[in-house]
Amino acid sequence: MDSSSSAGSSNDVDGIKELVPAIIRKGLENVNMSMFDDETRIKLLDAVGDEMFRKGMIRESMKVLSMTGNKKKLEEIGDYHVGIGLFGIAIDAYALASAREKLIYTGEKCLRNGSLSDAIKAFKNADHKEKLIEVGDWCIQRDKVDLAIEVYSALSNTEKLVMLGNRCLEQNMLASAGNAFEAADDKKGLSKLGDIFLKA
Numbered sequence: 001m002d003s004s005s006s007a008g009s010s011n012d013v014d015g016i017k018e019l020v021p022a023i024i025r026k027g028l029e030n031v032n033m034s035m036f037d038d039e040t041r042i043k044l045l046d047a048v049g050d051e052m053f054r055k056g057m058i059r060e061s062m063k064v065l066s067m068t069g070n071k072k073k074l075e076e077i078g079d080y081h082v083g084i085g086l087f088g089i090a091i092d093a094y095a096l097a098s099a100r101e102k103l104i105y106t107g108e109k110c111l112r113n114g115s116l117s118d119a120i121k122a123f124k125n126a127d128h129k130e131k132l133i134e135v136g137d138w139c140i141q142r143d144k145v146d147l148a149i150e151v152y153s154a155l156s157n158t159e160k161l162v163m164l165g166n167r168c169l170e171q172n173m174l175a176s177a178g179n180a181f182e183a184a185d186d187k188k189g190l191s192k193l194g195d196i197f198l199k200a
Contacts, residue, residue, distance in 0.1 A: 024055070049070065058089060059092075062092060062096055071097040075094065087122075103123070103128075106122045133155065135147075145180075165177045165186060174196065177193055
């Protein structure tokens with residue numbers, strides 16, 4: 001009895017493998033997945049996600065694997081991309097897998113490599129406020145104003161945003177000043193900026 005049931009499950013796996021190329025060819029959105037029971041649907045989607053990854057369809061693979069909640073495979077995709085230095089994709093994979101520790105690790109690695117946008121993205125996805133503050137302060141010290149605005153907007157830190165807006169006004173960086181004041185919802189700063197435009 002045991003051998004027949006294992007033969008049945010082996011046939012199921014083979015059947016799923018046969019369907020994968022056809023599903024990828026047709027496009028997942030064009031396949032009626034409701035004809036499968038939940039267990040089969042998850043196995044099938046995981047197999048599709050694996051095959052898409054092998055074919056270099058990385059974003060599509062991550063989307064499919066997130067549908068099944070396959071965090072282990074998403075983390076593997078993230079690990080692979082960290083290994084080859086494609087941090088943006090790795091961060092997206094870790095975010096879908098809710099892999100906070102790996103997001104923080106990758107964010108720190110990006111920071112060391114000077115990939116500030118990716119570091120910000122990693123720390124935002126990890127909801128690591130202390131690291132974001134650190135990156136924001138680092139950006140201010142190095143005159144990376146727009147990145148600092150992005151960080152302090154994510155943190156809803158109106159005090160730093162207003163300070164940055166005023167600093168940008170002094171340096172005639174009007175677009176950045178506008179972004180900072182708008183993110184801070186600072187009417188006074190926006191009014192000052194409006195006055196400058198009216199005088200121009």
